[in-house]
Amino acid sequence: MRLSSMADYAVVAMSAAARHCGSTRVSATQLAEETGLPIPTVQKLVSLLSAAGLxxxxxxxxxxxxxxxxxxxxxxxxxxxxxxxxxxLTACVESSRHDCALEKSCTVRPHWPIVNEALRGALADVPLSRLARLEPAPMEQPA
Structure with a gap:
């Protein structure tokens, strides 16, 4: 699995915005300058991220x-x-999608929601505050 470029850029832009948290507000132009992203891309991301309440x-x-x-x-x-x-990870978990030739006989389909929830849970465990650090945190060692 790979994030789209826009999702990747959204993480970059939000991380830059988070580094301003608690200080002055930042403009889309400043975010573009700080991240190296094109201004139109940042403007589109600002629209999406604002609509999502972020x-x-x-x-x-x-x-x-x-x-x-x-x-x-x-x-x-x-x-x-x-x-x-x-x-x-798969489109077949969407109830409105019926474009898979294996849909009626697939024995794996009922298990995809479990996999998707595990993936979402892993991403939900990474806070923006951690991504906004200029120095990466050391990897946590398993207990």
Whole structure:
């Protein structure tokens, strides 16, 4: 599985926005400059992330963008879903999709929701506050 470029860019942009958390608001232009993303891409991401309730936009002289909630309360899953929609490895788990030739005889289909929930859970366990650190945290050792 691989994230789309837009989902990847959304994580990059949100991480940059999180580094401004608690200080001044940041503009889309500033996010583009800090991340190296094209301004039109950042503007599209701002729209998607705002619609998902992850970013808040304030107009005016002291306006700009800010996280809609603390970085620790925003997960990697939240960001990916804002751009990609629900996290799923296969399309067959969507009740409206019936384009698989194996649908009627597939014995694996009932198990995909379990896999998808495990994947979503793993992404939900990664807070934006961790992704926004300039230095990566050391890998946790299993107990």
């Amino acid at each position: 970013l808040h936009s304030v107009r005016g002289v002291k306006g700009g963008l800010q996280l809609a909630r603390p970085a620790a309360a925003i997960s990697l899953a939240d960001i990916v879903e804002a751009v990609e929609g629900p996290i799923a």
